[in-house]
Amino acid sequence: MSAVDCAIVGGGIVGAALADALSEAGMSVALVEARSIGTGTTACGMGHLVAMDDNAAELALTSWSVSLWRALAEGLPRAVEYDACGTLWLAADAEEMAAVDSKVSNYRAAGVRVEVLDAAALYEAEPALAPGLVGALRVPGDAVVYPPLAARTFALRAQARGARLMTGTPAQALRPGEVVLANGDVLAARHIVLAAGVASPSLCPGLPITPRKGHLLITRRGAPVVKHQLVELGYVKSAHGTEGASVAFNAQPRVTGQLLLGSSRQPGVGTREVEAAILERMLRRAADFLPGLDGMQALRAWTGLRPATPDGLPLLGPHPEQPWLWLACGHEGLGITTATGSARLVADQLLGRSSAIDARPYLPERFLGRTPRQVAHA
Amino acid sequence: MREACDLVVVGAGPGGLAAACHAAEAGLSVLVLDPQSQPGGQVWRGEARKRENRLARRWLDRFAASGARFRPGARVVAAPEPGLLLVEEGTSSLAVRYGRAVLATGARERFLPFPGWTLPGVLGVSGLQVLVKDGLPVRGKRVVLAGTGPLLLAAAATLHRHGAEVLFIAEQAPAARHWGFALQLWRHPGKLLQGAALAASLVGIPTATDAWVVAAEGEARVERVRLSVRGHEETLPCDYLGAAYGLVPNLELAKLLGCEVASGAVVVDERLETRVKGVHAVGELLGIGGVDQALVTGELVGHVAAGKPVPTGLERSWRAVRTFADQLARHDAPREELRRLATPETLVCRCEDVPLQALDGCRDLREARLYARLGMGACQGRTCGAAAEVLFGWTGEDVRPPCLPARIGSLRLPSPPPHTRAS
Ligand SMILES: Cc1cc2nc3c(=O)[nH]c(=O)nc-3n(C[C@H](O)[C@H](O)[C@H](O)COP(=O)(O)OP(=O)(O)OC[C@H]3O[C@@H](n4cnc5c(N)ncnc54)[C@H](O)[C@@H]3O)c2cc1C
Ligand SMILES: Cc1cc2nc3c(=O)[nH]c(=O)nc-3n(C[C@H](O)[C@H](O)[C@H](O)COP(=O)(O)OP(=O)(O)OC[C@H]3O[C@@H](n4cnc5c(N)ncnc54)[C@H](O)[C@@H]3O)c2cc1C
Numbered sequence: 001m002s003a004v005d006c007a008i009v010g011g012g013i014v015g016a017a018l019a020d021a022l023s024e025a026g027m028s029v030a031l032v033e034a035r036s037i038g039t040g041t042t043a044c045g046m047g048h049l050v051a052m053d054d055n056a057a058e059l060a061l062t063s064w065s066v067s068l069w070r071a072l073a074e075g076l077p078r079a080v081e082y083d084a085c086g087t088l089w090l091a092a093d094a095e096e097m098a099a100v101d102s103k104v105s106n107y108r109a110a111g112v113r114v115e116v117l118d119a120a121a122l123y124e125a126e127p128a129l130a131p132g133l134v135g136a137l138r139v140p141g142d143a144v145v146y147p148p149l150a151a152r153t154f155a156l157r158a159q160a161r162g163a164r165l166m167t168g169t170p171a172q173a174l175r176p177g178e179v180v181l182a183n184g185d186v187l188a189a190r191h192i193v194l195a196a197g198v199a200s201p202s203l204c205p206g207l208p209i210t211p212r213k214g215h216l217l218i219t220r221r222g223a224p225v226v227k228h229q230l231v232e233l234g235y236v237k238s239a240h241g242t243e244g245a246s247v248a249f250n251a252q253p254r255v256t257g258q259l260l261l262g263s264s265r266q267p268g269v270g271t272r273e274v275e276a277a278i279l280e281r282m283l284r285r286a287a288d289f290l291p292g293l294d295g296m297q298a299l300r301a302w303t304g305l306r307p308a309t310p311d312g313l314p315l316l317g318p319h320p321e322q323p324w325l326w327l328a329c330g331h332e333g334l335g336i337t338t339a340t341g342s343a344r345l346v347a348d349q350l351l352g353r354s355s356a357i358d359a360r361p362y363l364p365e366r367f368l369g370r371t372p373r374q375v376a377h378a
Numbered sequence: 379m380r381e382a383c384d385l386v387v388v389g390a391g392p393g394g395l396a397a398a399c400h401a402a403e404a405g406l407s408v409l410v411l412d413p414q415s416q417p418g419g420q421v422w423r424g425e426a427r428k429r430e431n432r433l434a435r436r437w438l439d440r441f442a443a444s445g446a447r448f449r450p451g452a453r454v455v456a457a458p459e460p461g462l463l464l465v466e467e468g469t470s471s472l473a474v475r476y477g478r479a480v481l482a483t484g485a486r487e488r489f490l491p492f493p494g495w496t497l498p499g500v501l502g503v504s505g506l507q508v509l510v511k512d513g514l515p516v517r518g519k520r521v522v523l524a525g526t527g528p529l530l531l532a533a534a535a536t537l538h539r540h541g542a543e544v545l546f547i548a549e550q551a552p553a554a555r556h557w558g559f560a561l562q563l564w565r566h567p568g569k570l571l572q573g574a575a576l577a578a579s580l581v582g583i584p585t586a587t588d589a590w591v592v593a594a595e596g597e598a599r600v601e602r603v604r605l606s607v608r609g610h611e612e613t614l615p616c617d618y619l620g621a622a623y624g625l626v627p628n629l630e631l632a633k634l635l636g637c638e639v640a641s642g643a644v645v646v647d648e649r650l651e652t653r654v655k656g657v658h659a660v661g662e663l664l665g666i667g668g669v670d671q672a673l674v675t676g677e678l679v680g681h682v683a684a685g686k687p688v689p690t691g692l693e694r695s696w697r698a699v700r701t702f703a704d705q706l707a708r709h710d711a712p713r714e715e716l717r718r719l720a721t722p723e724t725l726v727c728r729c730e731d732v733p734l735q736a737l738d739g740c741r742d743l744r745e746a747r748l749y750a751r752l753g754m755g756a757c758q759g760r761t762c763g764a765a766a767e768v769l770f771g772w773t774g775e776d777v778r779p780p781c782l783p784a785r786i787g788s789l790r791l792p793s794p795p796p797h798t799r800a801s
Binding site: 035036038039043148149152168217219220221274276277279280283284287293294295296297298299300301302 | 456458459469741742744745748749755756758778779780783784785786787788789790791
């Protein structure tokens, strides 16, 4: 086997999007995936493409990524289920409504279109919601996709340009210029990118990535109950705790007529089974917002492991101590959204191109160098 | 609602009933759950009302007098923690605390896709039989049955008795395998099956081995069926087609509870205890073996649950029914040709409208599910999963709650949980 320009280890949405971007730029690429493309955490996620404004770096990456998705949408197969449903951030009380104001200025500064809905406008938009909410922030440019097929689409596009999809055998070790596979094969590559999601530390010890478990539940097909992806503003409070399990109301309409319900966060938990107590908390929270929920038909519940970093931002760029190794991992709960932007940022660095956004906040050196620089977490 | 019991029995077929009787008669508090309105399971469906079958009558009467409690319309949908089941009963839900559990969830038919298998008027073999027993009028209707094993003949006998004109019985097994098995049948105590076989042969319904459905055709519903009969193709006009190839155990609840499954059956020890402590499995869950296996294994577990020694006679019978079950499995194994009937357009998953061609390039069930939505629909892959196993050799995935589609309200935990009576 001749050496490829770039071997990407991990065929989740991040690795697949990168394979797409690099092959588009004319690089020869091999995508090494232990199981099947898009069947890791990517297959467990909600697929909400969402601009998030917890801090400036997050907003820059997510809003840019969402716009990249929008530009791709036309060309995606229908089965990828791109749906420009928009997001409604729900305010349960005056305090949360007050938070909407600062979100509005954040989003507008980043060029993200938003609208503030009062209670009347909110209930007109989403009559199924429980009474008592005071309003919402609408982000019409947000969307939803079906993540595993989105990942597969990226991988197949790369393959059509000559990229090698090497699925079914895990990489066992990464060495300068070589990926050693579990079956003993060695893949020669000029560059190696580690994009193995939550498993990345097993191939590169010391990476600050830990699992953050989440639960989801999907209903049977039926008449649509809601039109937007609905997220409680309280989510912002619950999503960033680093200790203990938290739940928040998060409901997504699928184009299939199903309702996908989330979500929970359990920092440091890496087991896969559905935990009844967490599911219960999540459903109870959801029922507070959707009073008809208990009567809907559940089809399946499942869990997924978000690859979390200490500051909630991904690691995108060269490993400061092993410059032959590139990192594209640690996307936590936003990797479906930020796969498009992450792929561009890493491709730009590999190709020596300039990027549309500042790549520095996501560089691995913030955690990994000999003299780790503290990056402020807004 | 809440319930607590020493022994919970899931499924009120012969396996569940036999276990419940022994345990309840020994003084245990026993709760039996089944979605149907009466006990009896698949084979004794409707017998509680009709009282035609002697064996059924005997067990149903014994069950009624045993002191075991029966909850009709009860579907076990989740098992949130050891010793707790969540049960859906119509629009209400029930939490059941138990000390020991017997899983007796029986089997379903195995459907293999062929062109036209989703047309109205095409049903399973036993499924059609059940509908007829439940009142579907078939007098004067032309029926073709295709499948395998003794249940094919049992269905034919029932249909014939209800006035249907059974035109043809297509048995997929090769002649040698079939007749070898039929000879063995007489050695086994399966009275019901023998009776059915006898009935079918006596009424002179044309029957052929090495025969199967190639396609069902018709505009709005099935009008005719194309058969392959010992290498020749034949077309028969008909009103109903019953076509299914044997049974597969309902393993979902066992898997949800964490029981080990191997070769399509729950793994148990000599006390029929699964790898999960205090959880037993009986009947079809141990590998398709029919009513005799269900009764023997149910009785055996009933003794174990009651803390009574297992009579050696029972253990002998258990070995005998295992032999029968092994022979049945060999006989019913779908032949090679059945794997190649579907055309690219034939649906493999009818809940999600997934045609065979959508599975091109998929290497396992997980890929088929994630890339093509196979088994993502309302039946949770019960039908297409069993078909995919035969077609492609793909085996099942882990089961996530609920193990049957259920109201979200039925998955909610009782708070605080009711107390366990037994440990
Ligand atoms: C419950 C939940 C809800 C979520 N909702 C959203 C959402 O709404 N929006 C959003 O943007 N994000 C969401 N996410 C986050 C998103 O799913 C992840 O950030 C994203 O999928 C990460 O993608 P990845 O490619 O890094 O990882 P993965 O998809 O896990 O891909 C890594 C791949 O690497 C492979 N691999 C592992 N080890 C090896 C090896 N040794 N050799 C070769 N291959 C290997 C794995 O098999 C896997 O396929 C959610 C996550 C969860 C758990
Ligand atoms: C459609 C059909 C028809 C059949 N007809 C015949 C026949 O006429 N003659 C014959 O000899 N054999 C017949 N069989 C074969 C039958 O499997 C055995 O003869 C025998 O009934 C097996 O006994 P069992 O106790 O293992 O299971 P079953 O008798 O199948 O009983 C299992 C019971 O468990 C219940 N159950 C399943 N899942 C759950 C759950 N999650 N929660 C609560 N309850 C649950 C089911 O509703 C069912 O009532 C038939 C099988 C099928 C599938």
